[in-house]
Amino acid sequence: MNKVIVRQAKLELARREFFYFCHLKAPDFYKPSRKYLVTLCNELQAFYESDRKVLILNLPPRHGKSRTGGYFVEWILGNNPKEHIMTGSYNETLSTTFSKNVRNDIQEQKASKDRLVYNDIFPNNHIKKGDGSMNLWSLDGSYSSYLATSPTGTATGFGASLMIIDDVIKNAEEANNELVKEKHWSWYTNTMLSRLEENAKIIIIMTRWASDDLAGRAIDHYGDRAKVITMKALQDDGSMLCDEILSYESYQEKIRGMGRDIASANYQQIPIDLEGRLYNKFKEYDDIPRDGNGNSLFSSIKNYTDTADTGSDYLASICYGVYKNEAYILDVLYTQEPMEVTEPATANMLEVNNVNIADIESNNGGRGFARSVQKKLKTNRCKVKTFHQSKNKEARILSNATWVMDHIYFPKNWKERFPEFYDALYKYQRAGKNKHDDAPDALTGVAEHAIKRNLVGW
Numbered sequence: 154m155n156k157v158i159v160r161q162a163k164l165e166l167a168r169r170e171f172f173y174f175c176h177l178k179a180p181d182f183y184k185p186s187r188k189y190l191v192t193l194c195n196e197l198q199a200f201y202e203s204d205r206k207v208l209i210l211n212l213p214p215r216h217g218k219s220r221t222g223g224y225f226v227e228w229i230l231g232n233n234p235k236e237h238i239m240t241g242s243y244n245e246t247l248s249t250t251f252s253k254n255v256r257n258d259i260q261e262q263k264a265s266k267d268r269l270v271y272n273d274i275f276p277n278n279h280i281k282k283g284d285g286s287m288n289l290w291s292l293d294g295s296y297s298s299y300l301a302t303s304p305t306g307t308a309t310g311f312g313a314s315l316m317i318i319d320d321v322i323k324n325a326e327e328a329n330n331e332l333v334k335e336k337h338w339s340w341y342t343n344t345m346l347s348r349l350e351e352n353a354k355i356i357i358i359m360t361r362w363a364s365d366d367l368a369g370r371a372i373d374h375y376g377d378r379a380k381v382i383t384m385k386a387l388q389d390d391g392s393m394l395c396d397e398i399l400s401y402e403s404y405q406e407k408i409r410g411m412g413r414d415i416a417s418a419n420y421q422q423i424p425i426d427l428e429g430r431l432y433n434k435f436k437e438y439d440d441i442p443r444d445g446n447g448n449s450l451f452s453s454i455k456n457y458t459d460t461a462d463t464g465s466d467y468l469a470s471i472c473y474g475v476y477k478n479e480a481y482i483l484d485v486l487y488t489q490e491p492m493e494v495t496e497p498a499t500a501n502m503l504e505v506n507n508v509n510i511a512d513i514e515s516n517n518g519g520r521g522f523a524r525s526v527q528k529k530l531k532t533n534r535c536k537v538k539t540f541h542q543s544k545n546k547e548a549r550i551l552s553n554a555t556w557v558m559d560h561i562y563f564p565k566n567w568k569e570r571f572p573e574f575y576d577a578l579y580k581y582q583r584a585g586k587n588k589h590d591d592a593p594d595a596l597t598g599v600a601e602h603a604i605k606r607n608l609v610g611w
Contacts, residue, residue, distance in 0.1 A: 167274045173196040174228045175221065177269055178258075182217060189384055189394050196382055197225050201354065203316075209357045209368055211422040213386040216398055218358050219251065222319050225356075226255050226299070229315065231275035234292050239300045239313035242347060243321045245288075251319060252301035253287050256280060281448060292336060304340040312350045318357045321367050325415050328362030328425055328528045337367045364424040366581060386420035431554050431583045431593065438562045441483075442476045450476050454483070456503055456511040456535075457598040460519040461489070468495045469574070469595030472506040480599050482567065487574040487592060496522060500529035508535045509565055515539040523524035538603070546594055551583070553597045561600060 167174040175183040182528035183190055193210070199587040207363045211219040226238055242248040260280050261270045272278065275424070289311075289557035300311045304321065310607040318341070330454045351356070359368040370538040372381055386394050386404055393401055402553035408416040417423040442450040458470040468488040484504050486498055503511055513523040520539050555608070568575045 161209075164269075164274050168232065170607055171195070171225065174231075174274065174452070175224050177274065178224060178271075179220075180348050187395055187397070187607050191385070193217075193221055193382075194496055195354070196380075197221070198209055199569040200356070200380065201225075201229065205355070205378075205380055205540045207355045207357075207371070207375050209359075209371055209379055209381045211361050211368060211381070211383045213384065213394065213399070213420040213422075214360055216384070216386075216395065219319055221362065222356070222358050222438070223251055223254050223258075223315055224345075226317065227258055227271060230259070230292060230298060231271070231278055234295055234298070237298065237300075237312055237314045238317070239302065239311060239315070239345070239348060240317045240319060241302050241321065242319045243302075243303060243323045243327075245303050245306055247320070248301040248303045248306065249287050249423055250256075252290075252299065252351070255299065256287070256290055259292075292555040300346075304337055307344075314350050314353050315350050316345060316349060316353065317347070318353045318359070318367065319354070320359055322362045325362065325418075325425065328366060328418070328494060334363065334365055334367070334370075338370050341371075342366055360419050361424050362418050365576075366424065369424065372476065383422045385422055400402060407539075408551075419578050430579060431551070431581045432558060434489045434558055436558070436560075436562045437565050437580070438481060440563055441474060441481055446510055450473065451481070452476065453509050454507055456506075456508045457595055457602060458499060458511065458519075458522075459595040459598060460514060460515040460517065460522045461591070467573075467577075467589060467591040468490070468499075469591045470495075470499050470502065471595055472502060472508055481562045482564065482599075485567075485574050487571060487577070492522065492525070497529055500526045504530060504532055511535055511537045512598070513537060513539050514598070516543050542598075546590060549601065550581075550590065550597045553594075553600045557600050559594055561596065 163173075163177060165191045167177045172183065172191050175190070176185070177195055181196075183398055185191060190554075193212070197208070210218065213256040222240070226240070229236055229238065240251055242251055243410050258271050259278060261272070263270050264272070279293045281293050281295070288297070288301045288306075290292060300313070321337050321341075322328050322334075343552060357368055357371055359366070363369065372379060386393055386399050387401070388394060393399060393404065399407075404416075404420060406418065412418070414425045414429060419426045444450055454472065456470060456472045459468070461468045467489055471482060472484040473482050475481075482500055486495070486502055488495060488498075489500075499522075503509075511523075512527070513519055513525070515523065523537050530537075564570065574592050577589055578596065581587055581590065581593045
C-alpha cells in the first residue's frame with residue numbers, strides 16, 4: 154500500500170511541477186543536483202503560468218534545451234489538452250524529429266510495470282486515431298493540437314495558443330548570411346506571428362550566433378515585454394554550468410577545435426559579431442551639462458559630416474556639444490538617401506541644433522555638398538568648413554576607439570532615435586571585413602577633428 158501511495162504522490166507531483174515531470178521521465182539527465190535544469194524548468198513553468206507573452210532562452214549545445222522544450226510541450230498538453238501548440242526549427246527534418254519525439258512519448262506503451270511512461274502521469278491523453286502525420290496531429294477530443302514547421306514549411310490554417318521556436322540557425326555560415334537571417338525574421342513575423350491566437354505565448358529557444366539572429370532581433374523588438382534568460386557554459390566565477398555535461402577541459406578543447414568566436418557564440422551566448430567588435434561600451438547622458446540656471450555649459454556646438462563615397466555608402470552627419478574637452482552627441486543623420494534629400498536635411502539639422510561650426514569632409518564630392526548646405530542655411534550663425542582627409546580610415550578608427558568610448562556621450566535613448574547608426578557602431582569589427590565603416594569613421598572624426606584639435610592646438 155505504501156508503494157502505491159508513494160507512486161501516486163510522484164505522479165501527482167509530476168503533473169503539478171514541470172521539473173519533476175522531466176525528472177520522472179529521464180532521471181539520469183534531470184537530476185536535482187543539476188541546478189541549471191531546475192532553474193530552466195521552473196522558469197518555463199513560471200512563464201506559462203504568468204501574464205508574460207514572450208520568453209527567450211539562450212543555452213549552450215547539449216545542455217538539454219531542445220529536449221526540455223519537447224518535454225514542456227508534453228507537460229502542457231497533459232495539463233491543458235485544448236492547447237494549440239506550434240513549434241518551428243531550422244528545417245523540416247529537425248521540426249519533424251521534434252514533433253515525432255513528442256508524439257511517440259505520448260503514445261509510448263508500458264514495457265514493464267516498474268517503468269513510468271507518459272500515460273501513467275496523464276492517463277487521459279491519447280493521440281487521435283487516424284492522425285498519422287508526424288508534423289500535424291491532435292489529441293482525442295481536440296482539434297489540431299500540434300503543428301511542427303520550419304522556414305521552408307507552412308503554417309496555413311493552424312492557430313497557435315503557444316509557439317515554440319527552437320534553433321533556427323544551424324551553423325556559422327547561416328549566422329553570417331544576411332539574406333538567411335532576414336528570411337528567418339520575415340518567416341517569424343509574417344508567417345508564425347500571423348498564426349497566433351489571442352493572448353498566445355511565444356518561447357524562443359536558441360544558441361546565439363549573431364547579434365541580429367532571430368533571438369537578437371526578437372530581444373530588440375519586444376524590449377522589456379520579453380523575459381530573457383541566458384545561460385553560459387563557463388560562468389563568470391570560472392565554474393562550469395554543468396561539469397557532467399561539459400567540463401572546463403572539454404570547453405577549452407571546443408575553443409581550439411572550432412575557434413574562439415564560434416565557441417563564444419555557441420557556449421557563452423556571445424554573438425560572433427560581438428565577440429570581435431571594436432566598441433564594447435558607450436557613455437550615455439540623461440541631460441546636457443547645465444549651470445544652476447539651466448543654461449547649457451557647452452563651449453561650442455559643432456558638426457562633423459562624412460559624405461557618402463558611393464551609392465551604397467551612408468552619409469554620416471553628427472551634431473555635438475563640447476564641454477570640458479568631451480563631446481555630447483545631440484543629433485545624427487545617418488542615411489543612404491541621395492543628395493537631394495541629404496543636403497536640405499543636413500542644413501535643417503545644423504539650424505535646429507544651433508551649430509556654430511560644421512566640418513564637412515571634402516573627399517569625393519564633399520566640397521560641392523558643403524557649398525550646397527551653406528546656401529540652404531537660413532542663418533549665418535553656422536560656419537561651414539571643408540577639409541581633406543588623407544589618413545588611413547581603418548587606422549584612424551582603431552587608434553581612436555578608446556578615446557571615443559571614454560569621452561563621447563550619447564543621449565540615453567539613442568538606440569531608438571538613431572537605430573541604424575547604433576547598429577553600425579556596435580557591429581563594427583576590430584578585424585575582418587565590415588559591411589560599412591561610415592558610422593565609426595564619422596564618430597572618429599568627432600573625436601579627432603573636433604575635440605582633439607582643441608587639445609593639441611591644431
